[in-house]
Amino acid sequence: MIDGVWNASELKAYPNTGRFLSGRTRHEMTDAQKRVLEDAIEETATFKSSRRILERGEVYDRSTILIDGFVMRSMDGPERRHGLSFHVPGDFVDLHCFALKRLDHNIDTVGPVTLGYAPHRRLQRIMAEHPDVARILWFATLIDAAIHREWVMKLEQLTVPRRIAHIFAENWYRLRLVGLGDDDGYDTPLTQGNLAEMVGATTIHVNRALKQLREQGIARFSRGRIDISDARRLAEYGTFQPDYLYGSDAYLSNDSDDEAADD
Amino acid sequence: MIDGVWNASELKAYPNTGRFLSGRTRHEMTDAQKRVLEDAIEETATFKSSRRILERGEVYDRSTILIDGFVMRSMDGPERRHGLSFHVPGDFVDLHCFALKRLDHNIDTVGPVTLGYAPHRRLQRIMAEHPDVARILWFATLIDAAIHREWVMKLEQLTVPRRIAHIFAENWYRLRLVGLGDDDGYDTPLTQGNLAEMVGATTIHVNRALKQLREQGIARFSRGRIDISDARRLAEYGTFQPDYLYGSDAYLSNDSDDEAADD
DNA sequence: CGAAAATTTGACGACTCTCAAGTCGAGTGG
DNA sequence: CCACTCGACTTGAGAGTCGTCAAATTTTCG
Numbered sequence: 001m002i003d004g005v006w007n008a009s010e011l012k013a014y015p016n017t018g019r020f021l022s023g024r025t026r027h028e029m030t031d032a033q034k035r036v037l038e039d040a041i042e043e044t045a046t047f048k049s050s051r052r053i054l055e056r057g058e059v060y061d062r063s064t065i066l067i068d069g070f071v072m073r074s075m076d077g078p079e080r081r082h083g084l085s086f087h088v089p090g091d092f093v094d095l096h097c098f099a100l101k102r103l104d105h106n107i108d109t110v111g112p113v114t115l116g117y118a119p120h121r122r123l124q125r126i127m128a129e130h131p132d133v134a135r136i137l138w139f140a141t142l143i144d145a146a147i148h149r150e151w152v153m154k155l156e157q158l159t160v161p162r163r164i165a166h167i168f169a170e171n172w173y174r175l176r177l178v179g180l181g182d183d184d185g186y187d188t189p190l191t192q193g194n195l196a197e198m199v200g201a202t203t204i205h206v207n208r209a210l211k212q213l214r215e216q217g218i219a220r221f222s223r224g225r226i227d228i229s230d231a232r233r234l235a236e237y238g239t240f241q242p243d244y245l246y247g248s249d250a251y252l253s254n255d256s257d258d259e260a261a262d263d
Numbered sequence: 264m265i266d267g268v269w270n271a272s273e274l275k276a277y278p279n280t281g282r283f284l285s286g287r288t289r290h291e292m293t294d295a296q297k298r299v300l301e302d303a304i305e306e307t308a309t310f311k312s313s314r315r316i317l318e319r320g321e322v323y324d325r326s327t328i329l330i331d332g333f334v335m336r337s338m339d340g341p342e343r344r345h346g347l348s349f350h351v352p353g354d355f356v357d358l359h360c361f362a363l364k365r366l367d368h369n370i371d372t373v374g375p376v377t378l379g380y381a382p383h384r385r386l387q388r389i390m391a392e393h394p395d396v397a398r399i400l401w402f403a404t405l406i407d408a409a410i411h412r413e414w415v416m417k418l419e420q421l422t423v424p425r426r427i428a429h430i431f432a433e434n435w436y437r438l439r440l441v442g443l444g445d446d447d448g449y450d451t452p453l454t455q456g457n458l459a460e461m462v463g464a465t466t467i468h469v470n471r472a473l474k475q476l477r478e479q480g481i482a483r484f485s486r487g488r489i490d491i492s493d494a495r496r497l498a499e500y501g502t503f504q505p506d507y508l509y510g511s512d513a514y515l516s517n518d519s520d521d522e523a524a525d526d
Numbered sequence: 527c528g529a530a531a532a533t534t535t536g537a538c539g540a541c542t543c544t545c546a547a548g549t550c551g552a553g554t555g556g
Numbered sequence: 557c558c559a560c561t562c563g564a565c566t567t568g569a570g571a572g573t574c575g576t577c578a579a580a581t582t583t584t585c586g
Contacts, residue, residue, distance in 0.1 A: 057506070075416045078502075082419045084412050096405045099398060104409045104507045127394050135362060135390055138401050142359045145404065146367045148411035149347050153338045155418040156345045156463025159573070191532065200419025205574055207534060223532080223583075239341075243320070244367045422541070454564065468542055470566060486551090486564075 005248070006179030010034075016041040016067055016116040019090025021140060023177030023247050029136065036126060036133050041065065041116040047109050050189075054094055054107035062119045065092045069113030070189060074106045074197065081108075083198030085147055086171055086190075090178040096141050098123045111189025143246055150244045155200060158239065161209040163199040165238030168219050168226055173242050185220075185227040192221075213237075268511070269442030273297075279304040279330055279379040282353025284403060286440030286510050292399065299389060299396050304328065304379040310372050313452075317357055317370035325382045328355045332376030333452060337369045337460065344371075346461030348410055349434055349453075353441040359404050361386050374452025406509055413507045418463060421502065424472040426462040428501030431482050431489055436505050448483075448490040455484075476500075 010026070011018035017038045020026065026034075044067060047053070054060065056075060066087050073084035073093070084105055087093050097103045098120050127134045147170075154166050171188070175181035196206040213219045218237050220227040228234050235241075273289070274281035280301045283289065289297075307330060310316070317323065319338060329350050336347040336356070347368055350356050360366045361383050390397045410433075417429050434451070438444035459469040476482045481500050483490040491497050498504075 073412070075412070077416070077420045082416045084415050096408065099402045100405050100409070100509065102506075102509075104509075105412055127398055131390050131394055131397065134394065134397065134401075138397075138404070139362045141401070141408065142363050142404060145359065145408040145411060146363070148408060148415060149336070149338070149368055152347050152411060152414055152418065153340070153345045155415065157340045193532075202575060203533085204535090204576085207532095208574095211534085243365075246363065246365075246367075456564075465543060466565085467544085467567090471542095474566085 005177060008179060014038045016044060017065060017090075019067075019178040020065065020092065021136070022090055022179065024143070024245075025136070025139065025248060027248065033130070033133050033136065036130055037136075040118040040122045040126065042119050042122070044114060044116045046112070046114045048112050050109050050111060052106055052108050053115070054097075054103055056103055056106050058103055059101055060094070060097050060103065061121075062117045063092060063095050063098050063123065064107065065116040065118065066090065067114040067116050070110040071113060072108050072110050072194065072198070074108050076106070081197050082200065083194065085144070085151065086110075086167070086198065088171065088174045088178060089180065092118075092137070092140050095137060096144075110194055146244045146246065154239070160199055160201045160205055161212050162238050163201075164195060164206065164209055165213060165218060165234055166240050167195065167198060167238075168221075168228065169231075169235050169238050169240035170242075170245070172226070172228065172231075173240075173245065173247070177245070177247055184229065185225060187225050189224065190226075191223070195221075268440060271442060277301040279307060280328060280353075282330075282441040283328065283355065284399070285353055285442065287406070287508075288399070288402065288511060290511065296393070296396050296399065299393055300399075303381040303385045303389060305382050305385070307377060307379045309375070309377045311375050313372050313374060315369055315371050316378070317360075317366055319366055319369050321366055322364055323357070323360050323366065324384075325380045326355060326358050326361050326386065327370065328379040328381065329353065330377040330379050333373040334376060335371050335373050335457065335461070337371050339369065344460050345463065346457065348407070348414065349373075349430070349461065351434065351437045351441060352443065355381075355400070355403050358400060359407075373457055409507045409509065417502070423462055423464045423468055424475050425501050426464075427458060427469065427472055428476060428481060428497055429503050430458065430461060430501075431484075431491065432494075432498050432501050432503035433505075433508070435489070435491065435494075436503075436508065436510070440508070440510055447492065448488065450488050452487065453489075454486070458484075 005023040007022070010022065014034055017034070020037060021029070042062070053071075054064065066089055068089050071087045071093055073087070074081050075084060076082075093107055094103065123137070126137070154163055158166065172181055172186055175186050180186065192206050192210065193203050196203040199206065201209070210221050213221070217229065218234050268286040270285070273285065277297055277300075280297070283300060284292070305325070316334075317327065329352055331352050334350045334356055336350070337344050338347060339345070356370055357366065386400070389400070417426055421429065435444055435449055438449050443449065455469050455473065456466050459466040462469065464472070473484045476484070480492065481497055
């Protein structure tokens with residue numbers, strides 16, 4: 001496991017929010033702040049299979065943090081669903097619906113997930129009584145915006161195979177920030193269809209693109225697992241540079257040299 | 264001019280921030296809150312020609328509000344510049360760099376602009392002393408994120424001519440929210456090259472797309488001006504639905520019926 | 527085991543890019 | 557006032573990326 005990024009003891013002390021901002025500014029948070037946040041979670045829920053948990057246009061009185069599993073932000077087009085971003089454990093997936101009321105997109109689970117719910121009245125109290133924590137929450141929503149911007153750019157810039165490589169690299173990096181993922185890839189319930197929704201292509205074209213990535217030795221996607229043999233090559237092919245993720249550590253950079261840390 | 268959206272007297276009372284959140288939640292703001300915000304602006308600056316005013320990777324100690332003119336958020340690719348979003352007067356273009364420090368993208372002016380600067384120490388005070396205003400600022404950054412999400416979807420969903428139509432419709436709507444733009448179009452210093460950067464296409468292809476829009480009577484783009492004869496048609500062609508902009512009024516909807524209000 | 531979902535492949539056409547060339551318009555110096 | 561220049565705009569031809577239609581194979585799961 002990589003030092004300086006993920007601290008496993010956090011999950012024991014804060015079972016619902018222990019991964020929040022892990023690998024970013026979590027180490028700057030005080031225990032009191034972490035406690036305030038953990039106490040904002042009123043209850044948790046687990047879903048076994050893929051489903052829509054939040055719907056565009058609806059108003060909710062609580063926000064959702066992803067504790068375990070994967071979710072995808074999406075919007076429905078006239079013919080298919082479009083993916084906006086993937087989320088990994090520790091992400092507050094709809095914190096913005098606290099300030100924004102009406103949700104402007106859907107949240108769909110991908111595979112089994114565990115969620116935590118923070119009622120807006122508790123967030124309201126945090127805003128009033130803990131401006132330092134409020135700023136942290138704001139920061140978290142701004143990272144989301146930064147991820148959106150990066151993806152806008154990549155959609156404008158990259159072909160479909162390269163977009164897929166970028167997704168693989170970004171997800172891998174984000175998983176490792178929160179203590180998940182291996183040194184040579186990661187497990188994920190993503191289907192080729194999910195990838196297609198995310199990169200803005202058809203499933204058929206994604207399938208061909210994956211074949212190409214496989215043949216070129218850049219990444220190997222098989223149901224439930226993504227294997228990456230050459231991290232640097234993947235990052236280069238997908239032009240992935242993780243600065244926009246605001247990780248606190250350069251450890252997870254493209255440099256495969258940096259992967260040398262054993263255990 | 265459209266009732267219930269833009270209130271011209273705001274600019275007299277608050278010359279620098281009078282358009283901030285106009286047409287959205289500004290009417291819910293108290294005079295005290297508006298004053299707090301106006302007082303956050305330390306100085307203003309005017310630039311005649313297009314230039315980069317903020318650079319990715321840099322750290323700034325103040326945030327920028329667009330008082331007059333157009334700017335574009337951008338990121339530099341290996342071969343060309345890519346547009347992330349356009350901004351109209353009243354937009355706080357880099358409020359996020361207050362909480363995020365390092366900027367993850369550039370801000371480039373398009374044509375002549377006037378900017379206002381809010382030092383971060385003043386924003387820091389607002390966070391601590393005026394949580395209600397802090398929440399408003401947060402809200403403003405969330406609208407940006409919503410606009411990004413919409414654009415991600417449109418990039419995945421639409422062909423280049425339709426993307427252009429969407430941009431035209433969105434900009435028009437946003438301009439009218441802040442009291443600018445006409446009933447049949449709007450003035451803008453945008454070039455075809457700027458549009459190309461924004462929709463992720465080459466200038467050449469954008470040129471052909473504009474020709475098509477012109478021939479189909481959807482929109483007429485000539486240097487410095489965009490003419491729109493059939494608002495509903497433009498919105499339909501670009502699949503523009505303004506809900507994600509969180510306007511306080513349905514007035515500016517696609518329905519050309521709603522355009523009937525004279526003076 | 528059978529149904530449903532996910533994956534894979536082939537052929538053809540549409541959208542968009544690159545390369546190449548040429549036109550138009552505003553500002554500048556003679 | 558005209559020639560010149562530079563950026564913006566326009567057009568054509570050929571090539572690459574990606575979508576659609578159609579069908580077959582494999583995997584998942586009740």
